[in-house]
Every structure is written in C-alpha cells, then in structure tokens.
Amino acid sequence: MVVLENYLPAERLPGTGGRGQGGSVKVAKYGRGTDYHRALKARLELLAAWLCEQGATIAHPWTDSGPVPERELAQRAGLGWIGKNTMLIRPGSGSFCFIGTVFTDLPLEPSPAADLDRCGSCTRCLDGCPTEAFVEPRVLDATRCISYLTIESGLPIPDSLADRLEGWAFGCDICNDICPWNVRFAEPSGRPEYQDRGAIGSDDPDFFEQMTPAEFAARFGDTPLERSGLPGMRRNWRAAFRSRRSGHRWAGGARA
Numbered sequence: 001m002v003v004l005e006n007y008l009p010a011e012r013l014p015g016t017g018g019r020g021q022g023g024s025v026k027v028a029k030y031g032r033g034t035d036y037h038r039a040l041k042a043r044l045e046l047l048a049a050w051l052c053e054q055g056a057t058i059a060h061p062w063t064d065s066g067p068v069p070e071r072e073l074a075q076r077a078g079l080g081w082i083g084k085n086t087m088l089i090r091p092g093s094g095s096f097c098f099i100g101t102v103f104t105d106l107p108l109e110p111s112p113a114a115d116l117d118r119c120g121s122c123t124r125c126l127d128g129c130p131t132e133a134f135v136e137p138r139v140l141d142a143t144r145c146i147s148y149l150t151i152e153s154g155l156p157i158p159d160s161l162a163d164r165l166e167g168w169a170f171g172c173d174i175c176n177d178i179c180p181w182n183v184r185f186a187e188p189s190g191r192p193e194y195q196d197r198g199a200i201g202s203d204d205p206d207f208f209e210q211m212t213p214a215e216f217a218a219r220f221g222d223t224p225l226e227r228s229g230l231p232g233m234r235r236n237w238r239a240a241f242r243s244r245r246s247g248h249r250w251a252g253g254a255r256a
C-alpha cells in the first residue's frame with residue numbers, strides 16, 4: 001500500500017512569497033515542524049495494525065527509512081507521475097507530500113498505475129535550480145543539490161556552490177515552489193505536526209553559534225534539523241548568510 005501525506009505548512013503558500021521566509025535565511029517547508037519519520041510512521045503503524053486485523057501476517061511500514069523506491073511505487077499505485085524535478089506530483093494537489101508504504105501479504109485489489117506525464121513542455125524547475133543540479137529532466141546530480149549539501153553531506157559546502165545557496169540553510173524548496181502544479185493546486189496540510197513551530201524565531205547570524213548541544217536537542221531533537229545536527233546547522237547557517245550577502249540570483253532561466 002502506498003500513501004501520500006500533505007506537509008505544506010499553512011502560513012505561506014507557494015507562489016505567494018513561498019520561496020522562504022521573507023528576507024531571512026530559509027528552512028525547507030518540511031523542516032519546520034515535527035520530523036515526519038515520527039509523525040507519518042506513527043500513522044502507518046496504525047494502518048499496518050488494521051491490515052493485521054484484516055488477516056495480514058506481514059504489514060511493515062516504511063517512509064524514507066529503507067531501500068524502498070518510494071516515488072516509483074507511488075507512480076505504480078496510480079497516485080501521480082514523477083515530474084522533471086524528480087518529485088511525485090499528484091494531479092490536483094501537487095508535490096508537497098511525503099510518501100509512505102506498508103508492505104503486506106494481505107491480498108489486495110491493485111489500483112491501476114498512473115500512466116501520465118503532465119509536465120509537458122514546462123522546464124521551470126530545471127531552469128530555476130540555482131546550483132544547476134539537474135543533468136537532464138528527471139536526472140539529478142544530488143551532489144549539487146542544496147538539500148544534499150545542507151542535510152546529507154558531512155563535508156564543508158564547496159565554494160563553487162556556497163554562494164548559490166540563495167539563503168537556504170536546511171533543504172531547498174525552489175523546484176517544488178516553482179512548479180505550476182503547486183502554485184495552482186497546493187493546499188495547506190491540516191496536520192498540526194507539520195505547521196511551523198517558530199523554533200527559529202530569529203534572523204540572527206549567531207543563532208546556532210551561541211546554542212549549546214543541550215539547547216539544540218531540546219528545540220530540534222524531534223525535528224528534521226536533528227539530521228544535520230548542531231555542527232551541520234552552524235555550517236549551513238554561516239553559508240546561508242554568506243550567500244545572501246553574495247547577492248547571487250540565478251539568472252539561468254524563468255523564475256517565479
């Protein structure tokens with residue numbers, strides 16, 4: 001079983017200044033509330049328990065935590081198509097959604113795969129990426145993606161890319177914000193876990209420098225920022241501020 005869960009925080013919609021929080025350093029939308037690995041996993045466990053009540057002997061939930069090709073499975077389950085920005089896009093609601101799966105042995109009627117590609121001739125995401133991370137449509141060089149550089153990589157951000165962060169300090173939403181399917185259809189999530197907690201209430205360049213590990217754990221221990229950790233967020237925060245001062249604005253193509 002494959003499910004999508006909307007995570008768009010209510011306070012700002014794409015296309016209405018949604019490319020970050022005003023003039024401040026930016027944290028990706030999915031990073032501003034509770035870690036979805038906890039929130040969505042808890043709901044998937046309820047679904048798994050229900051499948052067991054229906055007779056399943058196997059019902060194992062996954063979300064972003066195992067060797068599961070989640071976008072491919074979502075496409076095969078008929079939930080949408082994989083856009084040129086490599087995101088699963090659901091017609092009529094966009095791509096600000098997480099993907100969850102439950103692997104089960106309960107015999108279920110398969111839903112038809114989504115045989116669609118509604119990107120057409122659009123190239124907004126490819127043109128809009130400030131680090132030119134797309135090698136071609138649907139092919140991402142992850143090592144150039146701001147999301148990788150600020151979340152997954154434990155290394156310093158290479159100088160050649162650091163001045164292109166455009167203020168992003170954790171993840172990046174540009175290729176989602178810019179997508180017409182989000183601009184037109186994305187609605188805020190009703191889930192309280194994904195709303196902006198306001199834990200980063202400050203546009204202070206020393207915000208993380210001054211923080212102790214205990215304070216970081218108390219504020220961000222159950223949020224996605226925990227993955228970068230305090231040293232990672234210090235690195236990101238400094239780089240994001242520097243990139244704002246560099247004034248880099250990608251001129252490679254059309255932008256929202």
Ligand code: B12
Pocket residue numbers: 028029030063064065066067068069070071072073085086087088089095096097098099100138140142145147148152170171172173175176
């Ligand atoms: C690695 C990873 C990243 C990397 C690389 C992303 C990439 N585009 O490759 C980085 C760190 C850059 C990243 C960034 C982000 N990510 Co990420 N990421 C993942 C992760 C953990 C694994 C993806 C992967 O490489 N899988 C292995 C490949 C082989 O499988 P695949 O994903 O299905 O894709 C391939 C197959 O479909 C294959 N294929 C085609 N035909 C067939 C046939 C068969 C039989 C098979 C098996 C495969 C196959 O072609 C596809 C392309 O190569 C997934 C979670 C997951 N487990 O899927 C989240 C996931 C893709 N990320 C997600 C999100 C939200 C993001 C960000 C938006 C976060 C942010 N705001 O910063 C950004 C977006 C950047 C972007 N444009 O991609 C969501 C996407 C939700 C959606 N609606 O699509 C996921 C699904 C997590 C989740 N559970 O919700 N991410």
Ligand code: SF4
Pocket residue numbers: 128129130131132133134140144145146147171172173174175176
């Ligand atoms: S998330 Fe940002 S850096 Fe990564 S591919 Fe999309 S626009 Fe480029």
Ligand code: SF4
Pocket residue numbers: 083084085086118119120122123124125126178179180181
């Ligand atoms: S911005 Fe355009 S090309 Fe990119 S995923 Fe959205 S519709 Fe497809």
